[in-house]
Amino acid sequence: MYKRQARARRSPVARAHQEKGPRQTCASAAATAARALTSRAASCKQIGAAALPARRRPVRAAATVRAEALGDPPVRVAVRTAQGQVMDCFSALMMNRIIFIGERIDEDTATRVCAELLALQYDDPAKDVRIFLNCTSGTQYCVTTILDMMEYVSCDVSVIAMGCVAGPPAMILAAGAKGKRLAYPSARIILSQPLGGLSGTSYEVKIQATELSRNARSQVAFFSKFTGVPFEEIGEYLVRDSYMAPEEAMKLNIIDGTLAVNEEKLKKGAKAR
Numbered sequence: 674m675y676k677r678q679a680r681a682r683r684s685p686v687a688r689a690h691q692e693k694g695p696r697q698t699c700a701s702a703a704a705t706a707a708r709a710l711t712s713r714a715a716s717c718k719q720i721g722a723a724a725l726p727a728r729r730r731p732v733r734a735a736a737t738v739r740a741e742a743l744g745d746p747p748v749r750v751a752v753r754t755a756q757g758q759v760m761d762c763f764s765a766l767m768m769n770r771i772i773f774i775g776e777r778i779d780e781d782t783a784t785r786v787c788a789e790l791l792a793l794q795y796d797d798p799a800k801d802v803r804i805f806l807n808c809t810s811g812t813q814y815c816v817t818t819i820l821d822m823m824e825y826v827s828c829d830v831s832v833i834a835m836g837c838v839a840g841p842p843a844m845i846l847a848a849g850a851k852g853k854r855l856a857y858p859s860a861r862i863i864l865s866q867p868l869g870g871l872s873g874t875s876y877e878v879k880i881q882a883t884e885l886s887r888n889a890r891s892q893v894a895f896f897s898k899f900t901g902v903p904f905e906e907i908g909e910y911l912v913r914d915s916y917m918a919p920e921e922a923m924k925l926n927i928i929d930g931t932l933a934v935n936e937e938k939l940k941k942g943a944k945a946r
Contacts, residue, residue, distance in 0.1 A: 773805045856930075
């Protein structure tokens, strides 16, 4: 045992001489020692890099590529209020009881809108809330979440359509307070059935088809409730995509009117000419 320990403590050059005998050349022994020293130096370098603080460690290429793939974070537009405060645009709109929906209605959007409705409800339950809607897609479950919240709050919720409102989000437009459902003159409103992709086993596809059919009937029932149009009649517009101008949507009682032209702005323009 003592011999093995003594042998382990010997230098790489001495071990090379003992293991391979005196016939080994000096060049071979030197090469063996150089490899051992190089390996030991590499280990020390790794230990030293790990011991560096996180901010001083070298940035790896993989981290850089991942950061570039994620893209720049969204930057909210800052505005200055009449009181001289600087805040992001959506917070400034909230101060004026305005909610803007301009993206696909998913879980995050539904949560944000419901939270804003609740906040404005407890701020002043007597004042109206205005929702500006420019949305062409969204899951029916998330849209009905917003519908339930609109019916829960005591304040009237006015909905103004702009751009294009299509699919399940059109139910939000029809669910606004009566007399306060409006659209810009160039807005387009599209009624369509909910979409769904079926996959899995035959039994699972059957379950999904049943739920999809339920969602389609539920959507027709919502439109019939908000517009007063009979179930069968409004259902005819949802069999295929139905494109509507504001005037056509008014005939179905989806909206109550269009936003009037700003007369003061027209007068200023006429004077400028």
